Amino acid sequence: MAREIEFGTNVKSVKKDVNYIGREFSTIRANLIEFAKQYFPTAYNDFNEASPGMMFIEMAAYVGDVLNFYIDNQFREALLHSAEEKKNVFKIVQSMGYKPTLSKPSTTIAEISVEVPAEEIDSDTYRPDLRYAPVVNAPTLFTAQVTDTQFRLLDDINFKVSSSLDPRFSEVSQTDDDVPTHYKLTKLGVLQSGEIFEEDFTFGNSIKFNKIILAKNNVVEITSCIDDDGNRWYEVPYLAQDTVYADIENTSVTSPDLSQYSTETPYLLKLIKTARRFTTYIRSDGRTEVRFGSGISSNADEEMVPNPDNVGSSLGTGISKLDASFDPSNFLNTKTFGQSPGNITLTFKYTHGGSLEDNVLSNQITEVESSTIVLSSDGLDTAKVSDVKDSLTVTNPEPATGGASSQDIDEIKLSSMAYMATQNRAVTMQDYITRVYSLPQKYGNIAKAYIVQDEQLDQTAGGEDGDKPDLKEISNPLALNLYVLGYDYKRNFVQLNEATKTNLKIYLSQYRVVTDAINIKDAFIINVKIKFAIITQRGNNKNEVLMRCIDKVKKHFDVKKWQINQPIILSDIAYQISLCKGVASVVPPTEDNPEKSLILIENKYEKDDGYSGNVYDLDAATKEGVIYPSLDPCIFEVKFPDIDIEGKVVGDI
DSSP: OEEEEEEOSSSOOEEEEEEOSOOSHHHHHHHHHHHHHHHOTTTOOOOOTTSHHHHHHHHHHHHHHHHHHHHHHHHHHTSTTTOOSHHHHHHHHHHTTOOOOSOBOOEEEEEEEEEEEEEEEETTEEEEOGGGOOEEOTTOEEEETTTOOEEEEOSOEETTOOOSSSOOEEEEEEEETTEEEEEEEEEEEEEEEOEEEEEEEEOOSOOTTOEEEOSSSSEEEEEEEEETTSOBOEEOSSTTOOEEEEEEEOOTTTOTTTGGGTTTOOEEEEEEEOSOEEEEEEOTTSOEEEEOOSBOOSSOHHHHSOOTTTSSSOOTTTOOOTTOOOOGGGGGGSSTTOBOOOSOEEEEEEEEOOOGGGOOOTTOEEEEEEOOEEOOOTTSOHHHHHHHHHTOEEEOSSOOBOOBOOOOHHHHHHHHHHHHHHTTOBOSHHHHHHHHHTSOGGGOOOOEEEEEEEEEEEOSSOOOTTOOOOOEEEEEEEEEEEEEEEEOTTSOEEOOOHHHHHHHHHHHHTTBOTTOEEEEEEOEEEEEEEEEEEEEOTTSOHHHHHHHHHHHHHHHTOTTTOOTTOOEEHHHHHHHHHTSTTEEEEEOSOSOOTTOOSEEEEEEOOGGGTSOOOOOOHHHHEETTEEOOOSSOEEEEOSOHHHHEEEEEEEEO
């Protein structure tokens, strides 16, 4: 490519062609020689390799080649897919909101146990005395005996509570003349490798966008940041975010209305506004920078910038500053981007480490390094309380897995692009389902979730001769209906309590699109009874064959496999029964069966018998061997499989 350049001012202008295509040394050299021959034929014509003129031409070509190399390199390093330098990749991906993983800690499920005294209920009947059941707080530390790797407990373990999702196991551990004196209580807890480190930083006068560097490499998580006044500082994805989600214990003091659900929902999720916040930046050398905001003034923001409360007519408090002048630069000193620490000390607690070596074998995590056990001695035997605290033990039946070193460049690129694609937002219906199931257990447990678009009634359509318009259902593009269910302690379906629903609503608000409205509703539970009959193969024990068939039906209706709005396909049940060893044929279970169906389904709804109370016309919902769910989302459940799965043997061949 060439462009005409006009040279000269007071003399006759000469337009000269400049070639911009040549970018490497040889091409630039050739273009310079051609340029000199064309426009300076009489001024210089000695292009011998050893001439002084060629020296200057080649030096100019050298400079041009070097400059073009660095321009090309800088352009490549500015694009994620072509960047190769680690520091540039780190800058690009973090500008997209993705933080590279410096290390991956190892995790495992451990058995955490304590011993509590036995309690006599009545003559010769004993049980664990749950008054002595403690709470083991995170992050209690454990150590693997061979590798000396440290593991921390991620969530509190409350031995007083037992549910289907968080069961407590008990066994007699000590006896006196065959009389139980102590019980061993065991619960499962998640352990994660990595060391906990505490570090103090003292700040003088406030500095805009101040930053500090944590001492340890490979920081996995900052667990807390507390100043010397007891105030908590929160990590946010970006400094302009002034609201954070915090959890508080569900008690009668913190929430009088929802504390009744504290057993199922021990913590409540709250949205709070705070100026005490910071972000983290991962450096390519493995260190973590903590960055603070620009708020350096101790004055309230309302005193530095105009707003309806301090400028205008005297309303409310009578404040009026019409004659006051405001410096526009004051905006830079507000807490819009967070507060900058000044004349305080911040204490950071964080975990660091994690590597492939942390993947220890099973039964190697056996040592309690340090523990925080909460058990009040009020009204209890002090010696027994002390014995309970000293009885804490741990073991990992399964090996610890997942530990790995930091991500390489290619892995960081791919992960950041995937992160950018999702934008940490719930866009599709499946996104919402995924987020629902990721609700932390301490905020309540969601067993099943189902989401559909909301329906509204269109009253503008239809209607003739002055009649009332016909009501027609139309989709509401601005609202979604989320149907949820939970488990009770026997792993039967139940409706969620209000505390869990409140937590779920707050939790989803950080991911939902602004235009989406989410209605959280209870799905209906339809309890059913299954009837079938079989003919066995001669030579088989009929009772054993029948029991195998009943077990097969139990597995088919396992609540873990069943989903909201899943239909019952009768042929699938009959097929599963026919696969059982010793079954010759599946036959209609009763003579009072006009359709000669091989499987009969009966609705069980009596509340006094423990059922949901929901009546459902199964006959009307059955079409061509399929029982369809109701228009209002529901789930089919065999609540009492031992009595609600009825099979019989009618013969053998």
